[in-house]
Amino acid sequence: MKENFLWGGATAANQFEGGYNEDGKGLSIADVTLGSVHGQPRVIHDDVHGDCLYPSHVASDFYHRYKEDIKLMSEMGFKCYRMSLAWTRIFPDGDEDKANESGLEFYDRIFDELAKYDIEPIVTLFHYEMPLHLVKKYGAWRNKKLIEFSVRYAQTVFERYKHKVRYWITFNEINSLFMEEGSWHSSGVIFNEEDDIGQLQLQIAHYQLLTSAKIVKLGHQINRNFKIGCMVLYPLTYGATCKPVDQLLAMKKINQTYYFLDVHVRGYYSNICEAYWKKMGKGPDFTEDELYELKEETVDFISFSYYFSEIEGQGEFERIKGNISIGGKNPYLPMTKWGWQIDPLGLRISLNQLYDRYQIPLFVVENGLGAEDVLLENGKIHDNYRIEYLKKHIKALLDAIEDDKVNVIGYTVWGCIDLISDSTGEMRKRYGLVYVDKDDNGNGTLRRIRKDSFYWYKELISSNGGILE
Template sequence: METAKGFISIHLPLPLLLVWIVIACLVESASGGPAGELHRSQFPPSFLFGTATSSFQIEGAYLQGNKSLSNWDVFSHIPGKIEDGSNADVTDNHYNLFLEDVKLMKDLGVNAYRFSISWSRLLPKGRFGEVNPDGVEFYSQLIDALLERGITPFATLNHYDIPQLLEDRYGSWLSTEIQLDFAFFAETCFKEFGDRVRYWVTFNEPNVFIYDGYLIGTYPPSRCSEPFGNCTAGDSRLEPYVATHNLLLAHAAAVNIYRKKYQEKQGGMIGIVMSAPWYEPYSDTPADRLAAERVNAFNFAWFVDPLVFGDYPPEMRQVLGERLPIFTPEEKIKLAAKLDFIGINHYTVNYAMDCMFSPCPSPYSFGEAAVYFTGEKDGVYIGDPTAMSTFFVVPRGIKEMVMYTKKRYNNMPMFITENGYAQATASKEVLLNDTKRIEYQQSYLQSLSDAIREGADVRGYFVWSLLDNFEWLHGYLVRFGLYYVDFNTLERTPKLSALWYKDFLSGTGVSLHQPVTTSKAEVMAS
């Protein structure tokens, strides 16, 4: 097999094909009409259905095309940081195989693709250097290939990775300098690609990389303080809020540039994407009910409230007081109404347990929110467990999260920018026969359609992920892809879920499976 020029062999093994035929026949015979099925027609005709990826997780080619090292390139090469000792130097080699991957999307029948742009590939030295023509060419070719096949590009500017140079030079998100660098990077993207890209995301899950990078220290730059982690530097009581403050102002700067210079001519939208698990009270006590409200504010509204209302959530002000940074009147004006849409990355539901007025496990899962979250109560999981220890199959959660966002932000346009099922690494045959992922996706889509029917302005849904890829701290131990990737040969093979998604998008009705509640004892026994 030749990987340098991008030839991919795609086939469906005969045993898997026979399994799929049996499933399809059962679905057709047992569907019992529209009331028992999930249909593409339950969503608006203009709805975007796609897949999602990120540059660091799939591109590989980490030193190819004059790219500089990113913070994750450096971090993933530090022994002990990644569970399986791996890195993303090659991963899916999408940088060289992107044309074949676009063909996979075309075959699926998706009408949109969410990807991220590597800051290190486009601006290897940040604003202190030249725009990299190799980076411009790569993303231009990808965007053109998508458009030629009727697939809408949905571009993310930052999905965790930044040039390591910016960390070394001034401490990245802890410095106001990052606002200037991000604005420069954003405008470079608007200028080079905005004539063809209509959907822009400034940041993917800033609540994750701020929390993990500056509170508990498990992501780069690995800064934290007691009781979190084993960091050599940092202040968990201060730095997460400083980094967030700079990030929000960087977002506002990018949006101001887009709206003043590009949006009217290019006709696009710009928003932010948040990690958005739903939290339910561990018990019906007033303390746990308040804990669930508080953790949603500390996790989600922390970033979204300032970009809609111009200030941090009142739930956070009440807890943090003066330690939460203050926006000046000028900054509030810059921040308010700086979203055209909100992206929701939703996978799971967890219980929220109060730690402010009640004893509970320590350290708290959300620091000074004083909330502990868990997926287990009285020996029973909140939903079917997955390969991610905090991810459970609870379909109602996607509707709950959407309706919370609808209510809090006056039904601002929303996209489900990630939703997917985690498989533990196993034999190829097991991974291809991913019926659990099919059950997950169809039940979550049904719940999402219920939210839309109740008036939520949701405009798209993206499966995470197109391909099995490098899954951050887990390396290659966890797989989310619709396509199985053999990381020795880089061969892509469609899983059953890819065929299911293709059938769904083509208008074929799909029967629904009810999720089951699994006890912890049953899982341990298996």
């Protein structure tokens, strides 16, 4: 394993930060969204209702506890920390001409604290929390004006942090737009009965891909040392049987992800994209100038989340939901309590598929196990199940690097410190290596407690993966 491999952890502002209305921060779409806790349906409001408990408002309170949390990351030996900026801390409404200085100063403090411990920040610009004002006034990503506002925001933070941040990611899980419940998270759009949903998805995708391309070009102009990547949710898909038609259907499912990656990496709409347009009846509207902009500068690396795999094919088989992706149940795989299929070898396969297709560096920026952890009377949390999950997945990662010669630059375990689940709004679905004393009803001290996995991951990093050899 290369000595400069980026071991670390990952969180997102809307699931971890809290401080939703402090120091001039505006409301984001996450701040008015109630999670589907304990199987209840997700509820989206048009404003904050005083009698509701919104998970993002306090979350894990990183806003006030960042020094303690970063110190814990350092204790584990983190080489990097993948985080996101809250757009509404910097531009509270999203369409202002001038940024909120208090918000910029908050992230200055974060980056300075990380630098103190030699932890490299990996910063995502758009992670499921766009300004609510942009939804109300402009219709969110239905409106091409969002490109202008997004690029202004990116330019502001690039110029502010050009000597503090080297690695950037544009849109989190951009391909979730094509998934059943992804439109609100990724675009702030709720589809109406009169919408041509397929056509609208394609147009939103074009606006976001064009925005990403503009941002990559801009970032490289501001600092040629920036490494700017894209990010997708990678739903590895197997054919339900060895029937050729099932393999074809599995291929078409994964092509929905390649739709985005082809544009990010190759700089043009590929045959896969055009085939998808034909399926939808019509492609997005664009100009020749916009097609040129897609080509000008492409991403430096591909980052992705990997939690599970699924199957696809003809015939009847059980379908299960993992996060916002819905796929077929694989009878050969165990599942988590939340129905996510555990497939460590699938990570190795995914890495090979992506590297073979694109031949640019890869970064696994989300991987982890959501589980109900028990805090014992002696103050211990024995999460051997998480250790086993991470051990098998990271071994598959190392095999892809060492045996298959896949170029992987880093790995960040998701929810390194407990945070709220984006898909459900729960705290009981815990991913962290550090326990946060808080329950689904907002009760608790927010005290941080090291789990057994904390010490295991620390040993893994100190050995640079050597304990798995």
